[in-house]
Amino acid sequence: MDLRDFIRVFRRQLVVIIAMTVIGLCAGAIVGLVTPQRYEASTQLMVSVDAGSTSSPVELTQGNSYAQQVVESYRSVLTSSLVLQPVIDDLGLDLTTDQLAAKVSTSLGTRGVIITTTVSDANPGQAARIANAIGDSFATVITDELERREQATSYRIRIIPVQPATVPTKPVAPNLPLSIMLGAVLGLGAGIGIALLRQVLDRRIRTLDDVEKAVAAPVLGGVALDPEASARPLIVANAPHDPRAEAFRSLRTNVRFLFPPHGTGVFVVTSPGPSEGKSTTAANLAIALGESGYRVALIDADLRKPRVASLFGIEGAIGLSDVLIGRVSVNDVIQRWGRGTFFVLPSGTVPPNPAELLGSDQMSTLIDDLKAAFDVIIIDAPPVLPVTDAAVLSRLTTGALLVAAAEATTTDNLTAAAERIVAVDGKVLGTVVTMLPVRGADKTAYGTYGYGALAKA
Template identity: 45%
Template structure:
């Protein structure tokens, strides 16, 4: 993942990250409030040996002290020392409970032992440290004594414990910071894992990872698309309408053979907006002065007639089986040079009809009459209709819905077309969000087309009609 991916994830999940951080701060603060304050006090004890007056004897005694100081420190949690502390302070606690509250460390390269005691009461912490030092001194004296000889080792308190003014725990600032960091890390990990496991197409980069076919259009999401499928006709000045005109312009650069441009528009799965894309593209091409025929080749769930508000009783299937003439089945839409061939009656064998010789002959007849021929075909993965039809056309336009289609689905669709030896003319992203981390920026472009397109003479079909 690149830096831009992490920035996109932060933008997408910033509410979750902020909320998790606040929760972590709250948990840390509550944990500090409910925790009993603990105070700590320390006493320092110096270990010395009575070893004579000469330099050699003093050096020998110092070496002996350094060698024994760690041993004496380890005696702090011994039974004899702890029992002495309990007796001196008249404590009503078990030895095990007291052991966890007292510890001893040695100051490196010195003969000093530092005894630390903790308690929920500051005065008791200081008393425990001093009592432990006294009990340790007595215990060492008893251990090091010889018959009729005093112990050569002496433990002297060099710094008595002072009553602490503030507790050593809970450390509220640390707990709050730690809670915030842990919560933020968990939320970030969840967001990152979700993005990694989410294979849905989010933008052009995901398309690039699947196919080398060019990106020829991005259509914004419209929550009212079902109520107004022909946005180019209903609201031609909207940014979404402009995106279809941009798609129209980009399709001029798809390399095809001389003559009419014949395209199949399909998708990997249903519900990705291929029919509305095809219909709006046809209207946009007709607005530019081109002669266009829109053929509803989805012989399973046809929608074009409904979108264009036309009678779909007679159409493509009737022409292919010879029940109707092409001139009788084609309907002109509005006053533009746009003609529509509905699907007609739904047949039991759509794939066979679309791959038939009659279909190939029909396409040749249409190529002699129109500048653009657009087929709205079924999705590629559920059925083979689009792949079969693609063998008769110049190229296939694949529609991919942002947030719905997955990279695996798009890759399978492209591979299916490649297996059929069909050129993927381009990919159109639909339902692109206009807000959020995955948003596509739409501006208000000029309505004037950059380039005047050539127009063929009026159709013989229109003259016959």
């Protein structure tokens, strides 16, 4: 994914990202409001070395170095039971030494001889009392220890209070603004993570790259999404200047390059699944080819759920299936539509064995007969994945055009459909992407295929 892909993902998932950010912000605010107040009081103690009044400068320097060496070990003494137990006893605290130690933190000053002891407590006065008591207890412990060892060294350590603890007036926690900010940041991070996860798990076609990676065939065209498509399905005939009509004419131009050098081009128009726009695509492509002066035959080979007759408003009770079983002649049921050289062969009676009829010798013979009368034959076939009809037909034709709906067809289904056609020695000549978004984050993800619709929008 490049930067544009990330931006597109974030725009597409903007609602999720904003929602998670708001949730995080609210959670941070709640945490900040319900967290008990906590106060901190600090006392500072200096570790000093008394080398005697007659000490030389060298001895004083050595004494100072000695103090810096021992002060780190003294920090651990501050939180030991040796120091804390007397504090608990003197103040009557209902705590163990471990519990009290959890409230205490220590740090060293920049010169390494000043120890800062900080006590955290819900009661500000109690925090100050404990901090001062720890300082006193620490000084006593260190002094007593040194008295037992004074013969082992020429230095005498002194603990000097530098700054006693005072009662704090403001709590250090909770910090409501900080809690809100952290909650918002965590929510934003969670939102971005969810957005990226949804992108990874979303197998629907989003860009032309998705289509090209799914099928080893070129993208022949794209048609924009139109909420009114069901009201005017034959857009090339009904609204010739509509951007969708122009899109079908662009598709016609690309399909013309797929015609065989000699003879009639026979193309199966199918899709991986239902409701992806294959019948509308086949019908409008056929009309657009007819406008160019080609002799065009559109065959409704979807013998299970035929749509062509209803799209064109013609009688479809008798048609292809009746021709294949020898009930009628093709000349009796094929119907001219419009004033040009465009004819429609409806599906006819719904048979019990569509796949057998479409793969029969009679179907092959019918296609050969129509080749003699037409320049191009468009066959509207059933979806590839639910049934085998389209795959069977692809062997009898120049090749198949796979129709995929943007943001609906999955790349897995598109790949599976192409593989099923190739498995029976059929050819996938190209893909057509329908229902291209005209608004939102994905409107620019399909190159120039949606430019007409975008101008309209």
